[in-house]
Amino acid sequence: MQTFGLKTSYLFSPQLLGKYPQIATEFSSALIGNDKECSQIYAPEIDWYLSNSNASDEIKLENIHRFLQTRLSIFDNAPYKEYSLNVPNTLAIIGNDNELTQDFIKEAKDFQCTLILPSSISHISGQLGDFKAILHSGEEIGFAQATLFIQDDNLPKFLGIVSAGDFGSAKDILELLSSRVGTYTYKTTTLYNSHICQYHQRRPDSNGEGYCHKCVNVCPTFGVTKNDSLMELNFSQLDCMGCGGCIATCPTGALDFASFSIEVMIEALRYYQDTTILLIPEIFLDTLKDIALPSHISPLIIPREKFPSEVHFLSMLQESNHSMIFYSPIISRPSFEAIKLVNDIYEAICGTKAIFVAQDNQVLQTLWDKPTTLPHYSYTPSPKEPRRKHFAERLRYLVKDNDFGRVESGASGEMIRYGKIHIDESKCTLCNSCVGACNVDCLTANSKEFALQYNPSLCTTCGYCIPSCPEDALRLELSGIELNPSWFETHTLAKDELFECVECGKPFATKKSIEKIKAVIAPHFLGDSAKLRTIECCSDCKVKIMFENI
Template sequence: MRSFVYIKNDEVLPLPDEIEILDTPLDEEVLISNDKKQKALIFAPEINFYLKNSKDNTLQKSKNILKLYEAREHIYNFGLDLEQEKNIGNKIILADINENLASFLKQHNFEVLCLKEDEILAIFGCVGELCAIVKNANEEYELDFDILLFKTKERADFLRQSGCYNYENFKDEVELLEFLQSKSPRYFYKNYIMYDSNICQYHQRRTEHCAKCAELCPTTAILKNDEKKELEFSQIDCLGCGACISVCPSGSLDYAPLPRESFFKLTTLYQKQKILIIPKKMDLENLVLDLPEDVLPLMIEGEKVLSALHFLTLLQSSGANLVFYTDVVSEGSGEAIFLLNAIFKRKFNQTAVWVAKDKIELQNALQKLEFIENLSFDFHNNTLTTRENFAKGLEHLIDKDDLGVVPSGEWLRYGEIKINPNTCTLCLSCVGACNVGALIADSKENALKFNASLCTTCGYCETSCAEKDTLELLRNGIKLNSSYFNFHTLAKDELFKCIECGKEFATSKAVQKIANLMKPRFLGDETKIKSLYCCADCKAKVMIAAMRKI
């Protein structure tokens, strides 16, 4: 298969040898093309957009066009959004839609049933396996079908299920028919979500502390099983918007079309370039404006996927602030932009990310892009968590400055833990509860340590603490100074030595706590009281020796 194909248009310039230049489209499929008429796995409208609008000189344009092809190739090669298919039937329900449409669809081999919207009490399942609870003449029954067509905008359950489509989104019956025939008998979809349950802050915990992803999901692609405390995923219902990725605090969710490792490598193509981020759904083909020198578009699949780590990585890879051209800013992306803009304002007196929702805002934002001194930083480590990578980048950016505190948001939360060292016994329940490495046990110092920059403030450590009024979580924002990124000691203790053999076996506070609790119950039994201060081996020996004397 040919890789990089450029179909000639009004923009004529010499291109690198890696790009094949053609006068007209080929009658075969290629990997990437700048022309919709060319059969291609990837249509890249940003290529013509850049050539038509950029103020770069001819040599720079030639180099950058190759980068745009390479960026698309990289995303394709390293994407994990594998295409899947499912066989579905031809049973269609029309909800409050005229019977003329039913007759039309029946002529094209679809089985059609017309119902009133209020007859459909509930709907569940997915495309090809939908089930409706229908009420008719005071009786309720279940009805299995494949696809639902509706007109109302009031039914959230219709909007959330795959296989349910708004009839008013189609200009005529012919367009609708073509759409339905593309879905039946084979329905193609991709897996957009990757999941690591080991660092999920909802998975199998005793109490609920997260599940932001399920809360934000516009469909039934992510649901909570509150009994098991597990997330349930339905890839066929996923729209690929990426909203769940941008709010996942631990990084347990990743975006299959552009996984984190792939994204890190992609950013190397945009070093020393001012970046214009454009979601795939935005129309570029008819957009005409002045694209300043050194500005290069970056096309992304999901409009809501960008997290604080994505934005900071792009900023530090390019060395310049950037523009996000989108008509929708997700909750996670919005809070990430707010956080970074607050930091950049204090550090550089600059805006980090300009958001443009239309052509006028885009043109104005593009004129404000500039390279920022000391911003560039190249650090990516795929073995670290999302928060760890973000913390490394932010620590470099802040350097030795003290830029105050940025308040915590609803989705992107920061804070700190306070511990009463007098009541903490270093049982380390909180360490076991933390799955992002913010709380650790330092065996060399017999200390409990905490790094606020890694903490997602889920609160599970607070729930897990065995001591009353000992551990408190404060969601008080992110402190922008160098010490914020270090581990600090919250509590420490000396190890207690067994009074028989001298072996260290527990912290002094833990031994004393148990002793104070058990002494009254032992009613002056000196052997039992002595055993409280012994290691496990000596405890047995002491008790056996006492029994032999009896």
């Protein structure tokens, strides 16, 4: 089997093809290629590019090689699995018994249909291929898929339950439902690291919810849901539509896109150095027919449209050392905020826009000459490196030793937030409750200097440390990013000295903590010198004094 296969009527010279020995133009099977029948992994972008590019043969072959290497990066590094389940042809029609539902049942000849009156349903549970409707009477009705002829905001979030109002005709509905009957296969879409998740098994906020559940807020299906009783996220790879919106809004990188993870992206971008990237979600390739691609444009095809975050965009800009164009008729709110943030950064540092957005062909045609050269920087994050650290390392390179002012968090600050923690040092006793609350290491305890330290570039502004402080000494400011070296440095927020036991001289606490305890307890010990002295004693001497005064 060949690694790369290229079948085309377009003739490349043997000299050019000789530069890419992995690419075979004559083959019976290939790992990746543009022939559906002969390729294990189909790359439709190759034929699309050859049909629309005005580039020379040399540049065309360079870009085809980039397409193939990107697909290979996904094949080698994307840690997704394939799953399958059996979907029978049972179909529930949820609606009233009227002409509309009866006509639909007549057209659904290939399905075993059951009409269920909405008023009779207590609740519906299950998944594609195995749903159950529990009726008020106690009866259970099983079905594989369902069509709704009523208004319901939640049920269509299940894969396998569709709303008739979202389709133009009964034929369109039945074609979709029929495509799932039999053996239905699906893949892992999201990767989850609970250790840096800022919802997982954390204390709820004052509303009984978690401090961060943006992924749940943006999910249009039941792909990710939350359980506020257990404080755990639940993922359904089956119900997930794979749009990637949750990936873009995750501040820590606890979520990653299985089919285009950070590792996959970094590997693919190695082939895009010194290029102008045209970023295109694969699902929108068909909307770009009969366009004239200039020779300096190098398309980068990504699986879906909503997952790019500020880290993805900044990585593409730095690795390619050019500003870029993002074509997508749909842009998620998190990606929109990420684009604005990155553009604001480049405007402040380089005096130029970095990401040009086109949501239709007409706008795209006006952007070909907009991109310019930008500073090049290549960086490989460590495995499972938190997103803010990755972003900070890239941003640090742009800032260097300069001060470019401050940029806001984004359009709303709700999806992508940056800011700083402030402390009232007079209140802080260095109990380190805030350090224990922080799971991204922006707050740390320096045991050698007896200091509480903070790195603003790593902070996700989740706010979990604020109520964790028993002294109410912390305050969060959503002030954006400061484009100066200090932003990336570790600062001392509070510092203290060790307090030595008045009996044995052993250090056992900080001076501030002892002063705090004395201020609270001393009034209750007035007239009892022994008890007052125990406040300033270590645990061993405390017991000794108490026994001496029995």
